[in-house]
Amino acid sequence: MTGxxxxxxxxxxEMGHFVSDAPFDPYEAEKAGxxxxxxxxxxxxxxxxxxxxxxxxxxxAGVFLLVxxxxxxxxxxxxxxxxxxxxxxxxxxxxxxxxxxxxGAFVGPFVYGRTMVLDMETLQRIYTDDxxxxxxxxxxxxxxAYDFWGMVPATFHLVCPAKGGQMxxxxxxxxxxxxLSRIIYGARISLTIGLFGVAMSFVLGIVIGGIAGYxxxxxxxxxxxVIEVLxxxxxxxxxxxxxxxxxxxxxxxxxxxxxxxxxGMLDWTGLARAVRSKLLSLREEDYVLAAxxxxxxxxxxxxxxxxxxxxxxxxxxxxxxxxxxILGETALSFLGIGLRPPITSWGILLTESRSVNIIALYPxxxxxxxxVILVVLxxxxxxxxxxxxxxxxx
Amino acid sequence: MLRYILMxxxxxxxxxxxxxxxxxxIIELPPGDFFESYVSEMKALGEExxxxxxxxxxxxYGFDDPQIIRYFxxxxxxxxxxxxxxxxxxxxxxxxxxxxxxxxxxxxTLTILFTWALAFPIGIYSATHQYSWGDYGLTFLGxxxxxxxxxxxxxxMMYFANIWFGVSIGNLMDQQYLGQAxxxxxxxxILSHIWIxxxxxxxxxxxxxxxxxxxxxxxxxxxxxxVTARAKGLPPGKVLRKYPLRMxxxxxxxxxxxILPAMISGAEVTxxxxxxxxxxxxxxxxxxxxxxxxxxxxxxxxxxxxxxxxLISDIALAFLDPRIRLGAGSAK
Numbered sequence: 001m002t003g004x005x006x007x008x009x010x011x012x013x014e015m016g017h018f019v020s021d022a023p024f025d026p027y028e029a030e031k032a033g034x035x036x037x038x039x040x041x042x043x044x045x046x047x048x049x050x051x052x053x054x055x056x057x058x059x060x061a062g063v064f065l066l067v068x069x070x071x072x073x074x075x076x077x078x079x080x081x082x083x084x085x086x087x088x089x090x091x092x093x094x095x096x097x098x099x100x101x102x103x104g105a106f107v108g109p110f111v112y113g114r115t116m117v118l119d120m121e122t123l124q125r126i127y128t129d130d131x132x133x134x135x136x137x138x139x140x141x142x143x144x145a146y147d148f149w150g151m152v153p154a155t156f157h158l159v160c161p162a163k164g165g166q167m168x169x170x171x172x173x174x175x176x177x178x179x180l181s182r183i184i185y186g187a188r189i190s191l192t193i194g195l196f197g198v199a200m201s202f203v204l205g206i207v208i209g210g211i212a213g214y215x216x217x218x219x220x221x222x223x224x225x226v227i228e229v230l231x232x233x234x235x236x237x238x239x240x241x242x243x244x245x246x247x248x249x250x251x252x253x254x255x256x257x258x259x260x261x262x263x264g265m266l267d268w269t270g271l272a273r274a275v276r277s278k279l280l281s282l283r284e285e286d287y288v289l290a291a292x293x294x295x296x297x298x299x300x301x302x303x304x305x306x307x308x309x310x311x312x313x314x315x316x317x318x319x320x321x322x323x324x325x326i327l328g329e330t331a332l333s334f335l336g337i338g339l340r341p342p343i344t345s346w347g348i349l350l351t352e353s354r355s356v357n358i359i360a361l362y363p364x365x366x367x368x369x370x371x372v373i374l375v376v377l378x379x380x381x382x383x384x385x386x387x388x389x390x391x392x393x394x
Numbered sequence: 395m396l397r398y399i400l401m402x403x404x405x406x407x408x409x410x411x412x413x414x415x416x417x418x419x420i421i422e423l424p425p426g427d428f429f430e431s432y433v434s435e436m437k438a439l440g441e442e443x444x445x446x447x448x449x450x451x452x453x454x455y456g457f458d459d460p461q462i463i464r465y466f467x468x469x470x471x472x473x474x475x476x477x478x479x480x481x482x483x484x485x486x487x488x489x490x491x492x493x494x495x496x497x498x499x500x501x502x503t504l505t506i507l508f509t510w511a512l513a514f515p516i517g518i519y520s521a522t523h524q525y526s527w528g529d530y531g532l533t534f535l536g537x538x539x540x541x542x543x544x545x546x547x548x549x550x551m552m553y554f555a556n557i558w559f560g561v562s563i564g565n566l567m568d569q570q571y572l573g574q575a576x577x578x579x580x581x582x583x584i585l586s587h588i589w590i591x592x593x594x595x596x597x598x599x600x601x602x603x604x605x606x607x608x609x610x611x612x613x614x615x616x617x618x619x620x621v622t623a624r625a626k627g628l629p630p631g632k633v634l635r636k637y638p639l640r641m642x643x644x645x646x647x648x649x650x651x652x653i654l655p656a657m658i659s660g661a662e663v664t665x666x667x668x669x670x671x672x673x674x675x676x677x678x679x680x681x682x683x684x685x686x687x688x689x690x691x692x693x694x695x696x697x698x699x700x701x702x703x704x705l706i707s708d709i710a711l712a713f714l715d716p717r718i719r720l721g722a723g724s725a726k
Contacts, residue, residue, distance in 0.1 A: 225408060225409070225412060226412065228409060229409055229412040229413050229416065230416075231652075231655065232409065232413070232651075232655060232697060232700045232701050232704065233413060233416070233655065233693075233696070233697045233700065234655040234656070234658040234659040234662065234696050234697070234700060235655060235656070235659050236659035236660070236662055236663055237658070237659065237662050237677060237692070237693055237696050238420075238693070240662070240677070240678060240681055241417075241420045241421070241681055241689065241693060242420060244424070244681035244682060245420070245423045245424045247424075323540075323541070327541075327543055330543055331543060331544070331545060331663050334543070334545055334663075335545075335663065335666060335678060337678070337681070337682070350543075350545075350546065353549070354549075355549075356549060356552050356553050356556065359549055359550065359552075359553045360553060366546065366550075369542070369543065369546045372541070372543060373538070373541040373542055374541075376540065376541040377537055377538070377541045380537055380540065380541070381537075
């Protein structure tokens, strides 16, 4: 052994023969791999999660949506009042702000009581805060009686007004119903209608797009034309036409299901296109050819080898179609051809603020538009994040 | 080029045929027809409906014929420019509709132009200043435009226009011009009203267009020819203008196909809220009263408008991009 291994030989000098005297470890390469490249070994799902996590806004949006969806499980507890509780002495009350200090002393969260004067000229109800009435909010308390999930009678609420007092944090409507409570209950319908609609268009899209993409031929031709047609008709007029078909005699629940079907029926086209184009490109992949050569049937090839390849992509596309459905339902209900009371969705709540006069006099009736905007934004951000994450190798 | 346009127009025919079948099915779906609901409504009011006249109308419009024959009557009539008879207004649909169709076209065209004028500079700015505060702000603003329901925006704008400018912005023109022939005054009145619906409807479409333009421009900006052009010392503005922008322009034009239906949807809802003299309010009224020829013609017209819009954008694309013009139109 001539010279140390770290030293280059002199130019022109003869190269020495070097053998490392370190003990031989056959697993060395793998150890090195796990040290520097955890990416090389991580599963696809893990990679997607890492990529998704980097998209900060998408994570925040995802958490926000999780909270929203969790809230519809316990709407009865979260809402201070019931959906249909009428406070006939407090019609069109403006929102009551929550205070912490009264006369410079800390009291904890409370609202001031309200006194109402009827303006005899305009016949408008004018509410003023009455500083003498300090109504402390109660937490984990018993208030309006309700049937939890329509089954278990209970009176437990997260927060209630003081005994004999009121708490209208977002004001009341023309029947004296608490807007905040109605928004919380409305989430049940507005949030689920998009999910059911998407579930339906998901199934339709995968089946139709799958057959079209894998089989091709005349079926593909026909579906392509049909999709083109459906996509070239403006969706809201078509939804309007279909919603107008729903007979007036149907019960509100049936109407809800009908609207879901209508939303889903026209929305599968985007998904079907995505499935088809993905299938067409995946069909040419080597691993699919390998599976076929090993004798796998088409069902197994599609289900086991191709669907996992584009499922993540599909979920991202589906996420991006939910906001359209939520907005569609809101618009239909607002126009009076969607859902009908007593079913309460955010669109139904917005029908209350249908005229300019209402906006001028009782602007708090527009609060239900806020959750609509937030949820639609959140779904957009989440969908963007998912779409980036769906292709983690990029 | 002519060949391409011809091919493109020909492919429109089956599309329109399928749309007409779909529309016809939808307007035929509800049980009963206009006369049944009309007669029962009259009975409820304690009045006698003129059964002889109804019988005559039923006869004339072939209400008792099988569906296929009715379809061909309806579709054939439309080809000849006869859109049928509105039973509610007791007038041919052509007379009821009046300028509404034209106003809808004007409104849609203006909205697209507005969307372009807004989306083009914003998209370029967002792409060239990627991840800057301006980019984030504009992207967020665009998303907000998508998220706020059109009808709410319409209501709020109506309110503020009333307070700030003292104009009532419902309607598309001052009431005295309704049903009058087009004059300079009427035109001016329309012009002073139309910008509000244009802005409202345009907000949602703008966001979508900015997104597309930004994404495509970003893709182009990373390509090697841009690097080469820059390395050779071309000023940045010229680099942008000469190459990537022209490529991104293609997507800008072809995107009309996906944005137009959404835009017309938004236009309908906005029109209902603002009670504009376009198709929206009349369509919803016709749907509710089962005035099927009127509703059907409107639906058909809206779909036709979209198809034509896409056709125009495709032809414009062929002018812009020789690859589309020369590569057979069928390859797509």
